[in-house]
Amino acid sequence: xxxxxxxxPADVGEYxxxxxxxxxxxxxxxxxxxxxxxxxxxxxxxxxxxxxxxxNNMNRMKAxxxxxxxx
Numbered sequence: 001x002x003x004x005x006x007x008x009p010a011d012v013g014e015y016x017x018x019x020x021x022x023x024x025x026x027x028x029x030x031x032x033x034x035x036x037x038x039x040x041x042x043x044x045x046x047x048x049x050x051x052x053x054x055x056n057n058m059n060r061m062k063a064x065x066x067x068x069x070x071x
Contacts, residue, residue, distance in 0.1 A: 016066035024058050031069050044070040 015031055024042055032041040046058045048068045054060035 013069050013071070014066055015069055018052070018061055018063055018065050018067065020063040022061070022063075024061050027067065033071075 015027055018027070024045060025038070028038055028041040028045055032038060042058060045067060046053060046056070048070045049065070050056060052062050052065040052067055054062065
């Protein structure tokens, strides 16, 4: 079964656009490399995408944004 484009990285190092209702935790878990903790991935995505979050709060991600995924 094919995965919808919005549910997988669009390009190497990108994810999105973020849909309303998606959480950073679910996105980070789906794109994190093996051996990287979920917490480290959450912080990495937050730091790589300051404009995708309201007041730099990882619980307030903006819908419609493309996320850069750190290595």
